[in-house]
Amino acid sequence: MKIISISSEYIKLDQFLKLADCVPTGGMAKAIIQDGAVKVNREPEERRGRKLYPGDIVEVAGEGSFQVSGK
Template sequence: MHEQIKINTEYITLGQFIKLINILESGGMVKAFLADVGVLVNGEMEHRRGRKLYPKDVVEIKDVGSFMVVN
């Protein structure tokens, strides 16, 4: 089961989302993490901080967990 993360806007960028779930402290850390490791968004590898996430999108972060965007 995915942990649900609520947003109050139409979408959220991947960089903002990672900061929202409190696994990395700064935007610089998020940028480096995505460049080096990346995450799965709806089953596809993603390295872009600006990737827009909409409700029902699923983000999987290795060794951290699985998260679903909800509104």
């Protein structure tokens, strides 16, 4: 599992996917989220605006698992 640090209180899911280098663009983030390839805390997530907080775990099909970490 990779640890991804954020400097704010939360980060939106689509922004997180770009920060974690899972996708190069927001459009691609939207596509993989809509395809059901993303889980947040083991639950399928289809909202690209989902707020992620430190401690949340994001699983991306074909990319692995990532944990959100605070400052």
